[in-house]
Amino acid sequence: MIEIGILGAASIAKNRFLPALEHVPNVRCRHLAVREESERSLAMAKEFGLHVTTGYESLIDNPEVDALYLPLPPALHFEAAMAALEAGKHVFLEKPLTLNGEEARILLKRAQKKNLVVHENYMFLYHRQWTKLQQVWQDLAPGPLRLIRSSFCFPKRGPNDFRYQKDLGGGALLDAGGYVARAALDLLEDPKVLSAESFVDPQYGVDTYGTFTLSGTKGELFQGFYGMDNAYQCTLELHGARALLTTDRIYTSPPEHEARAVSSSPKGQEEVSLGADNAFAQSLAHFCTLMDAPALRLKHHQTLLRQQALLDELRAASKGNKPCRK
Ligand SMILES: NC(=O)c1ccc[n+]([C@@H]2O[C@H](COP(=O)([O-])OP(=O)(O)OC[C@H]3O[C@@H](n4cnc5c(N)ncnc54)[C@H](OP(=O)(O)O)[C@@H]3O)[C@@H](O)[C@H]2O)c1
Structure with missing residues (x-):
């Protein structure tokens, strides 16, 4: 125990x-x-x-x-x-x-x-929909993956929330953009930053939304959008040469929610169940597995390091933040 x-x-x-x-x-x-x-x-x-x-x-x-x-x-x-x-x-x-x-x-x-x-x-990685989605994608015979689009945005929270306080580590890239970057790291091999922009609310002095484009080693593109003063969105879209797969609750699916995806391919449009899961429990179980698995633990720590480096690269590529549009 x-x-x-x-x-x-x-x-x-x-x-x-x-x-x-x-x-x-x-x-x-x-x-x-x-x-x-x-x-x-x-x-x-x-x-x-x-x-x-x-x-x-x-x-x-x-x-x-x-x-x-x-x-x-x-x-x-x-x-x-x-x-x-x-x-x-x-x-x-x-x-x-x-x-x-x-x-x-x-x-x-x-x-x-x-x-x-x-x-x-990042519990979404341990929700069963994450692997199921990738299986569904392969079953569609989509041809080369050309573009992934993902967004994670939520409406403004209370003004005392740490997310809007610079000295507490607030800011949308760290709070919301991290999900999107983590998804890119899992779906693309060795993603490289092509461009990034982030937008600051002068009232708080932290970035409240931003966007970025990455490329994978096979020429795939990844477009990310994140924000913490926006309409709620939690999407992932996979665009292949011959198919499209979209989901709308990829990062925050609660245990009682049955995740779904919609596919479009030469066979037509279809809605697919990706299942319900307690992603938090799965993430905790993975944490426990790592305690007794040194090789897996090393690989896990290397991925965490790459994730944090990717956020640094996105910040650097934004070349200074722009004022947000209110
Ligand atoms: N994985 C996910 O899906 C997910 C979802 C939401 C949030 N999070 C993460 O979970 C963490 C907490 O988020 P939350 O929304 O639960 O936050 P929260 O309700 O504001 O709680 C933060 C806690 O931090 C403690 N704290 C210590 N120093 C503080 C300070 N100077 N100012 C404010 N709080 C301070 C407080 O605990 P005491 O005063 O009781 O000691 C407070 O209860 C963040 O890292 C957030 O990004 C993850």
Whole structure:
């Protein structure tokens, strides 16, 4: 039984992490550490039977705990994850892994040295629709893949949300663009950045939307769009020479949602079920698998490093941000 503790009474911990635990038989959570006790942390503790302590160090240093879940604002990820590794704990880290590639390099090097896992929770990769979609695509005999388009955007959240605060690691590239970049990394071999643009809201001083184009080694293109002050979109489209496949809930499909895709090919148009899944539970189960699989763990850490480097490349290619259109 793996004992995992939580740092921070985050919404995602309450809404997704804790409910997912009942679907992962070898993991349990009995401890929550918070900066200060609050109504939210007390309610969470009551609902899930957690023991709450004040100060994150109280849990980082707790010898009963094997792993830590870190659903913190991005600017705190590196320091908290390093402290967890130093204390000998595996780290289940919310996305984005770190603020930049340099932090990721130091963190993952430390994890390798200590034989510990760092996992970034891009849970969509573990939802069954992700592999099913790729099977459906191959079955369509689509011919050469020419273009992938993907977007992940959501409407503006409250002004106090960390996503709009620069010093907490806010910004749409890290919060929403990371999903789209991670999808590109999984679907294309060695993607290269052709162009990128990001747009800043002067009220917050962070990028609120952006777009990029990548190319794969076989000449395929990937066009990404992301934003956190937009109409909701969560799409992936695969365009081949002879077929098209589209989905509309690729990154955030909740456990009760049956994911679907629509294909167009010479056979006509067809709607296909991609199934329902608890992607959070699958991501947690993968985290546990990595604990006892050093070769897989190394490969996993290398992919995380590449993901963070790709975000750095996108930021650099934006060549300074443009003001957003309001
Ligand atoms: N994988 C996914 O699908 C997914 C979805 C949503 C969010 N996320 C990620 O999960 C993380 C948390 O997101 P969330 O929306 O759940 O955030 P949230 O509700 O705002 O919670 C963030 C937590 O961070 C702690 N914190 C520590 N220092 C803080 C500071 N200076 N300001 C604000 N909070 C601070 C707080 O815990 P205490 O005060 O209780 O200690 C707070 O509860 C982020 O990295 C986000 O990108 C992932």
